[in-house]
Amino acid sequence: MKIRWTLVLGCFVITASLRAESPGAELYKSQCARCHGPQGQGVAKKYSQPLAGELSIAQLSEVVRKTMPEDNPESLTPEQSTAIAAFMYDSFYSPIARERTRPARIDLTRLTVNQYRHSVSDILGSFRFNTNRWQDGGKGLKGEYFADRGYRNRQVERTDPTIQFDFGTNPPTEGKYPSPEYSVRWSGSLLAPESGEYTFIVKSDQAVLLYINGNEPLVDARVRSGNQTEYVVSLMLTGGRVVPIRLEFSKALQGVKDKAPKPTPAFVSLNWKPPHGQIEPIPTRFLSPVSVPDQHAVTIAFPPDDQSMGWERGSSVSKEWDAATSEAALEAAKAIIQQFNRISGVDARAPKPNQLQQAKQFAGKFVERAFRQPLTPDQRALYIDRQFQLAGDDLTLAMQRVVLLTLKSPRFLFRETAESADAYATASRLSFALWDSIPDQELLNAAAQGRLKTIADTRKQAERMLQDPRAAVKMRRFLMHWLRLDQERELVKNPKLFPEFEPILPDLKTSLELFLDEIVWSDRSDFRQLLLSDSVYLNGRLAKVYGVNLPADAPFQKVQLDVGKRSGVLTHPYLLSSFAYSEHSSPIHRGVFLAKGILGTGLKPPQDAFSPLAASAHPNLNTRERVLLQTKGANCQTCHSVINPLGFALESFDAIGKYRQLDNQKPIDARGEYITRSGTIQKFTGAVELAKFLANSPEVSESFTRQLFHHLIQQPIRAYGANRTEEYRAFWEQNGYNIRRLMIEIAATAALPRMESRQR
Incomplete structure (x- = not known):
């Protein structure tokens, strides 16, 4: 198995004087330069990647000790490894060293696909009255119930949280229904949580019409064809935008009119499959009983x-x-x-x-x-x-x-660069940072009136803009990226071992999204609670699987699950299921996620594809033992000395995220450790101790800050100053790790010309 540590990006010219002065220069020249080049640029085919990255000297020293020189790894003394690491770090490896010789720059870039879709939608939408309002959001749709098939004799008007009805042979509500005929109209608006293609599924044994974002029906089943009861359509929607929705349902009289008709049942349901999602009832939180104008959505594939x-x-x-x-x-x-x-x-x-x-x-x-x-x-x-x-x-x-x-x-x-001092360019940078779209009229007015000159001005606008659903969509996309859950994946478990998993998969994702939204949009918006919270959202279906006593039809609600054993997103069942195999947990996948996503450590993919050791080939070993056996080689340990100990801390949770104490009839060993950038060995046992370490780790807060900047601004953070990451991290710490304040600060400072933002 050949896995090597990633030391990524950049190589720089080292002056002769610097090489001569460094105590590790001669060691590097004799032990490392033949593979990595005198300037760390890489020379051999298998070492073509430049030596550059984010590790500290202490962490880099450990990598050097275990991997260099190639023909005799671990032959260097700790002092020699540290000397080489210090030379590399100061000469060409560290961000500061790279900044000295090849500063990052702000590039002129075109609109991304999302920015293009959002901008065109908002340009056309800006000519419609109050086009993106989201009134009474999260309440469901307005339901009007009529005692005839023509939507005239209205009996009841109410708000229905979802459309999932089996009326049976009875009238749909209380009221005067003189015959078995009746009709229902559900109407309101739908908030698209992300841009992409949505699939809508209407199921009914009666006549139905479905309208979404237009005057032409997507489903027209006023006359049923044979025994068809399911209708499937697809539609492109733009994330963060609110569109009109209407479903009309009409139950006909069945039987001979001059005779007493036999009572017949009736049912209707409306489900969807959002991008990167599963088929599920449209969640109430994306429905409102208030109608809105239609929106333009770009349907062209990019x-x-x-x-x-x-x-x-x-x-x-x-x-x-x-x-x-x-x-x-x-x-x-x-x-x-x-x-x-x-x-x-x-x-x-x-x-x-x-x-x-x-x-x-x-x-x-x-x-x-x-x-x-x-x-x-x-x-x-x-x-x-x-x-x-x-x-x-x-x-x-x-x-x-x-x-x-x-x-x-x-x-x-093309977007404006951060060099432009024009007020309209400032407005544009602010709107693309928070909305991935064009400025609204209020932002343009502020530019015209000279109200975008200072950091106080841009902060004020950013605070206002954060109330728009478009900002929530962008933050949700970032958090799913941060958790490495933003890519479409086939999440399948062995149906013999986990027959209960497939039906609850949509609920698991909803549970995670509810948790993320609650933390981010709470008053404190405390990042640490993403890692430390002891609560999880469960409904009746999830509660049954994960051992919580709730009614079978219970809606989503906050509960404590496996008290004292779980901690925040790290132990959320959806995340744990995503980083696991179909039958077993995967300490490697979970460890890579923790190292790269949470701690911001650079890891290179394995050079050769490999499959995990089959449990059947080693029937006496548990998962931890199989991983240790497969990754015990020196080349493997370059990365797996970091990956494995992190992933082992989550071994108390199986392939669908259920808590366990045994694996293959052996007690779980959830001990782990991590070498910090300061060189301290941090030990922990289990998810709770791991989460406490991560919640208070400067490496985690720096990584989150850097990733959030890149997601919002889509430019290298070093292009805005060599110390910009630390400046944001210090600001964040002073503000109680408030996620929304960090989002505002990044957008507000990056929107101003760089000189202006530095003089804040």
């Missing part, structure tokens, strides 16, 4: 963004991306034309010159919102006057030309 740096970057402009932006621009132009009279303010009864003037005014607003700033006279002449002139009297053609030219312009497709 090539994926570059994520090689650990965050989404708009760094490449390929033919595929260019073609996708062209198709999306055509799609947006079509959408505008279809609803032109509703959103443009053009009076079709007015004289032609008046219509032309009104259309130009609308076009000007469209271009300004896309460019995120007022137009100059030259821009107005090119993007509006010229296009209307070429279209003649055809307003439809003129608007098509304006939309296509605008949405293909670099002024729309």
Whole structure:
């Protein structure tokens, strides 16, 4: 098994004087340079990665001791290993050393796929009245119950948390239902938790119509075909945006009308499968009884963004991306034309010159919102006057030309860099940081009125913007990335060992999301509680599986699970299930997650693919013993000396996250350890002790800070100053590790020109 420590990114020129002065220079030259190069740049094929990373001298010394030189590892004394590590760290390995010779820079980048989708949706949506309101969110849909099939004789109006009804042969509610015929209309709005394709599933044995984000029905089953009772449709939705939803259900009289009809049952349900999710009833927290206008959603498929740096970057402009932006621009132009009279303010009864003037005014607003700033006279002449002139009297053609030219312009497709001192650029940086989209009118007004000049100004706007559902969506996406749960994965368990798992999988994810939302949006918003909280959200189905006494139909509620044994996200059943095999736990997967995601340690993937040792081949060993056997080689231990001890601390939880005391009839050994950057060996037993260590670890807070910055700003944090990570971490510590305050601080400071933000 060949696994080597990752020492990633960058190599730098070392001056002769520096090499001569360092006590480890000669040792490095004689023992290491033949594989890694005199400047740490890498020379051999198997050592092509530059020596660069985030480890401290103490941690780096341990890696050197165990791996160098290749032909005789562990032959160096601790003093020699430390001398080499110190030389490497100061010369080319550490972030500070890299900053001296090749400073990180802020790059001009295009919009990411999410930013493009969100921006186009918000540009078109900004012409609709109060388009993204979320009133009475999390209450369900308005249900109107009628004593006829024509939605006229209303008996009851109420709010239904979900649409999951088996009415049987009885009337659906109390009231006067003179015949077995009745109808129900559920209406309101739906909040999309992320951008992507949603699958909606309507099940009913009666006539149904489903409308989502439009006036045309997605499901039209007014006349049933045979015995069909399930209808499946897909729809693109934009994350953080609220769209209208309506389901109409009509129960017909069955039987001969001049005879007493035999009572027949009726049922109806509405489920969905969100992106990266499972089929489930649409959760109440995403439904509101308040109706809203429809929203435009970009349906064109885009090539994926570059994520090689650990965050989404708009760094490449390929033919595929260019073609996708062209198709999306055509799609947006079509959408505008279809609803032109509703959103443009053009009076079709007015004289032609008046219509032309009104259309130009609308076009000007469209271009300004896309460019995120007022137009100059030259821009107005090119993007509006010229296009209307070429279209003649055809307003439809003129608007098509304006939309296509605008949405293909670099002024729309590329973001402003942090060097620009323009107030509108500041507004744009702030909105993309928190919403992944264009500034709203309040932010543009602040730019126009000189209210975006200081850090106090940008903080005030950031606090306001955090109340918008779009900010919650971006934070949720980050947290799932931080937990390494943001990628689509097939989470399958052995049905013979865990027959109860598949039905509860959607509930497990919902449970985690409820926990994350509660911590982040609480008054304290204390990051440490993500790791230390002793509560978990369970409903009746989950409670039965994980041994909690709740009614079978109990809704989600906070409970204490396995008191004294669990701690925060580290022991959440969904996370533990995700980092496990179909039959057994996986200390390796869990340890890699802890090392890379939580502690921010760089680890390189194994050079050779491998499969875990089969339990059947070693029937007398438990999981911990099999892992130790498979990773005992010197090459393996380079990484697994860090991975294994972290993962072992979670061994008290099986493949679906249930607490256990035995594994293969042997007592669980949940002891672990970690060498901190200061060189201290931190020992812990079990998840609770591990969580306490992580919650108070500077390495964890630095890693979280750095990852959050990259997710919000999508630029290297070192480009904003060599000490910027430590500045944010110190601010965060002073503010009680409040996640929302850190989010505001990052967005507010990065939005200002770099010189301004440094003078705060």
